[in-house]
Amino acid sequence: MSNPDDTQYRFPEMSEERMREFMALASATQGPLAQFDGAPPPVDDSTAMSKARTLVDDGRWASAVALLDTLVATPAHAQDTQALSLRAEARLGGGDAAGAVVDWLAVLALDPRFARAYRGLADAYGLLGDAPRADYFRHLGTSLTP
Secondary structure, three states, X not given: OOOHHHHOOOOOOOOHHHHHHHHHHHHHOOXXXXXXXXXXXOOOHHHHHXXXXXXXXXXXXXXXXXXXXXXHOOOOOOOOHHHHHHHHHHHXXXXXXHHHHHHHHHHHHHOOOOHHHHHHHHHHHHHOOOHHHHHHHHHHHHHOOO
């Protein structure tokens, strides 16, 4: 009989496509020397985040994700915890809990004290039906001191 603690907090199995997405995101968040293949389309930084927030607030998840994908693909925003967090919210709202997990983990890699990421991971794992991980991240989020 295996110890339930051995498997309780492992990350969910990811499809090959999700793993490639995660690895691309992880390599893009390695610092200013990250390599980018090709130039992403230009993004007007002054309005992109506010437009993305409006799209999320209006429940237009797919449009928000598309805009934030473009924004996060730029070197200036590859490590932007606000953009990654907003994309995670949009993914979660659109039912892509696994995609939200990828974004929330990227946020925590950049800023381990980003409390909303722990709550987001709890919500995402809850939607994935993984109650132990949801409880774990909910507990971590509530244990952070302001």
